[in-house]
Amino acid sequence: MxxxxxxxxxxxxxxxxxxxxxxxxxxxxxxGIIIVFALTEIPFWARAQMPxxxxxxxxxxxxxxxxxxxxxxxxxxxxxxxxxxxxxAQVLADELEVPISLIDMVMGDTELCPYDAxxxxxxxxxxxxxxxxxxxxxxxxxLLKLAAKKMNIPIADLTVKDAYVIHKLSDEKxxxxxxxxGQKIVKxxxxxxxxxxxxxxxxxxxxxxxxxxxxxxxxxAKYSGDIHLKDMFYISIVRPPALNSKLISVDTSAAAxxxxxxxxxxxxxxxxxxxxxxxxxxxxxxxxxxxxxSDIKVNNENIFTHILETAIESRPVEANGDLENGKxxxxxxxxxxxxxxxxxxxxxxxxxxxxxxxxxxxxxxxSSQTPFGARQSISEALDIPLxxxxxxxVFIGGGFGGKIYNQQAMEAAxxxxxxxxxxxxxxxxxxxxxxxxxxxxxxxxxxxGVTKLGKILHWDFxxxxxxxxxxxLFYQVxxxxxxxxxxxxxxxxxxGAWRAPGNSSTTFAxxxxxxxxAHKIGMDPLDFRLLNLEDKQxxxxxxxxxxxxxxxxxxxxxxxxxxxxxxxxxxxxxAIIAEVKVDEQTxxxxxxxxxxxxxxxxxxxxxxxxxxxxxxxxxxxxxxxYEDVExxxxxxxxxxxxxxxFTRFSTTPQIECVFIDDMNTPPQGGGEPAIICVGxxxxxxxxxxxxxxVNQMPITPKRILQAMNV
Numbered sequence: 001m002x003x004x005x006x007x008x009x010x011x012x013x014x015x016x017x018x019x020x021x022x023x024x025x026x027x028x029x030x031x032g033i034i035i036v037f038a039l040t041e042i043p044f045w046a047r048a049q050m051p052x053x054x055x056x057x058x059x060x061x062x063x064x065x066x067x068x069x070x071x072x073x074x075x076x077x078x079x080x081x082x083x084x085x086x087x088x089a090q091v092l093a094d095e096l097e098v099p100i101s102l103i104d105m106v107m108g109d110t111e112l113c114p115y116d117a118x119x120x121x122x123x124x125x126x127x128x129x130x131x132x133x134x135x136x137x138x139x140x141x142x143l144l145k146l147a148a149k150k151m152n153i154p155i156a157d158l159t160v161k162d163a164y165v166i167h168k169l170s171d172e173k174x175x176x177x178x179x180x181x182g183q184k185i186v187k188x189x190x191x192x193x194x195x196x197x198x199x200x201x202x203x204x205x206x207x208x209x210x211x212x213x214x215x216x217x218x219x220x221a222k223y224s225g226d227i228h229l230k231d232m233f234y235i236s237i238v239r240p241p242a243l244n245s246k247l248i249s250v251d252t253s254a255a256a257x258x259x260x261x262x263x264x265x266x267x268x269x270x271x272x273x274x275x276x277x278x279x280x281x282x283x284x285x286x287x288x289x290x291x292x293x294s295d296i297k298v299n300n301e302n303i304f305t306h307i308l309e310t311a312i313e314s315r316p317v318e319a320n321g322d323l324e325n326g327k328x329x330x331x332x333x334x335x336x337x338x339x340x341x342x343x344x345x346x347x348x349x350x351x352x353x354x355x356x357x358x359x360x361x362x363x364x365x366x367s368s369q370t371p372f373g374a375r376q377s378i379s380e381a382l383d384i385p386l387x388x389x390x391x392x393x394v395f396i397g398g399g400f401g402g403k404i405y406n407q408q409a410m411e412a413a414x415x416x417x418x419x420x421x422x423x424x425x426x427x428x429x430x431x432x433x434x435x436x437x438x439x440x441x442x443x444x445x446x447x448x449g450v451t452k453l454g455k456i457l458h459w460d461f462x463x464x465x466x467x468x469x470x471x472x473l474f475y476q477v478x479x480x481x482x483x484x485x486x487x488x489x490x491x492x493x494x495x496g497a498w499r500a501p502g503n504s505s506t507t508f509a510x511x512x513x514x515x516x517x518a519h520k521i522g523m524d525p526l527d528f529r530l531l532n533l534e535d536k537q538x539x540x541x542x543x544x545x546x547x548x549x550x551x552x553x554x555x556x557x558x559x560x561x562x563x564x565x566x567x568x569x570x571x572x573x574x575a576i577i578a579e580v581k582v583d584e585q586t587x588x589x590x591x592x593x594x595x596x597x598x599x600x601x602x603x604x605x606x607x608x609x610x611x612x613x614x615x616x617x618x619x620x621x622x623x624x625x626y627e628d629v630e631x632x633x634x635x636x637x638x639x640x641x642x643x644x645x646f647t648r649f650s651t652t653p654q655i656e657c658v659f660i661d662d663m664n665t666p667p668q669g670g671g672e673p674a675i676i677c678v679g680x681x682x683x684x685x686x687x688x689x690x691x692x693x694v695n696q697m698p699i700t701p702k703r704i705l706q707a708m709n710v
Contacts, residue, residue: 072104074114077128125669138189153167236274251289258286272284294633300341316481362384362390457477468482504620508624511564541598548595549595570670576677577595589686589701594678602664602665604667686699
């Protein structure tokens with residue numbers, strides 16, 4: 001089979017999946033039963049069942065039952081609060097018939113774990129979960145073989161329970177520890193073994209408190225900033241005032257006179273090091289650097305005009321019928337434009353990296369969603385062999401897509417190699433905002449047509465810079481077209497993935513527009529959606545939300561409103577009904593209650609699903625009502641939380657979660673979907689409350705008052 005080398009890794013031309021040297025992996029492990037699940041060795045028919053968007057990911061699963069009876073689960077995925085450290089352990093425990101307390105999760109360690117492209121897109125549960133179950137089933141089969149031989153009992157007469165293999169007739173039993181002691185058995189799965197059916201589940205589907213909860217609330221959990229190495233120096237970087245700036249000159253003499261200071265200069269990178277972080281920051285202030293700042297005439301006021309002028313590269317997403325015929329046959333035609341500004345990730349933990357360069361090897365502890373990507377880019381940039389770069393396991397204090405890019409890891413690695421001392425770099429909150437890869441500002445233009453009886457006949461949807469995720473039409477429209485627009489040099493500041501990338505912007509536009517049509521013809525927004533929905537499961541999800549909410553139509557009380565929004569992300573259908581109060585004198589809108597129903601297939605951990613939903617709704621209120629990034633060219637003026645408002649305890653509404661839990665269907669995404677509908681539901685509730693149709697997020701008091709006065 002032909003092979004191609006890409007970024008230092010070998011891929012085969014059919015599967016495009018990195019090959020792992022199993023011998024190197026096995027050298028790092030001791031005895032026990034080791035299961036290696038190699039996706040490239042799984043039959044084509046099995047791989048063909050996986051959705052196209054994950055075929056380029058390496059989803060190897062390593063499982064080791066150690067000689068002491070404990071079980072190590074190795075995954076390239078990382079834990080950043082989404083709860084997979086618990087749900088994966090839950091799946092493994094169920095299939096292997098062991099208590100969850102026996103499982104140790106080893107996540108994102110580039111020397112121990114199988115390669116993984118990164119933790120994003122709500123992929124972990126959907127696509128790593130079934131492979132882990134398969135690995136556990138294979139391990140269980142191997143244990144039964146060992147027990148049958150040891151006990152001289154046919155396998156058919158044995159069962160597994162609580163980490164013991166038990167004779168069904170006599171209750172004679174042997175522990176996993178006894179079976180694995182002195183063994184080193186390596187099994188590579190080449191065919192998918194039979195796994196449990198939902199009716200056989202004992203732990204899957206049961207609520208479990210996060211297994212990392214204790215270490216987190218007691219402060220024992222280790223994040224990158226908690227790594228303290230002997231003789232370690234703290235880094236303070238002298239930053240330019242804006243992106244795309246070039247260094248003209250620098251004078252470090254004043255900083256160099258301070259005791260204990262080390263100064264590193266590498267091109268435009270100027271770093272001050274000290275064993276006291278405050279002294280490093282003080283010294284950095286004393287560095288006199290002059291920069292040539294790019295003069296870009298784009299800011300948060302004119303960005304949407306700029307987007308429409310520069311996002312001129314188009315591609316079709318989907319289309320059907322004839323738009324002109326649909327428009328002619330419609331009784332009412334609507335043309336609206338919706339806009340959404342940049343949003344920051346604003347994680348609790350800023351980007352942090354601790355690095356040690358010793359004897360040609362670089363070891364890092366990084367707050368990263370892509371540890372293997374960090375290893376690869378550092379290896380290439382610093383000319384260090386890939387096997388000499390080791391990214392170790394730590395917890396991540398929030399990512400939301402913002403910790404994919406690893407700039408802080410690269411900076412720490414460069415400085416550690418030059419200074420030849422252990423270093424730690426923690427971005428300041430100002431750094432975090434200036435160098436964030438923001439959710440892109442976006443424009444959506446919609447033209448639609450509807451009959452007097454409420455049937456949508458015409459739908460022309462154009463999104464600019466949001467991305468096509470979530471734009472697939474689940475309403476039944478005979479004449480529709482969706483186009484995606486982008487281009488070069490559109491954004492003056494960095495942009496990237498942000499929790500369900502783009503879907504919150506496009507869903508806000510679509511669901512606001514659906515409401516516009518419903519109100520124009522005098523139909524209840526819920527009935528209008530049910531009339532036009534093509535997706536039956538979406539109808540079920542909407543009805544579940546309405547039942548939980550006790551929905552009885554829009555509010556008639558002035559200043560109080562109810563709004564609905566539907567969306568689809570990561571295989572999960574979402575319906576939100578929100579209640580909002582608006583002070584018509586000040587324009588302040590406050591969410592009072594939110595009900596979120598989701599059809600996410602099989603739910604591994606209901607407790608985790610609920611927590612993720614609550615988090616998504618709370619974060620969603622931020623982008624809907626408060627969060628706005630002010631900038632001028634490449635300079636971000638929103639530098640801290642004094643100017644970047646988000647959802648607080650005092651503005652968090654009553655939240656209720658409903659799950660249409662079908663244990664007989666595959667699990668779908670849970671970390672991102674809930675967030676996508678918040679903007680649309682809140683916007684529609686505000687319109688119901690005070691008649692203000694605001695087509696720009698965040699929906700600020702000023703924009704509400706302006707819309708009321710139109």
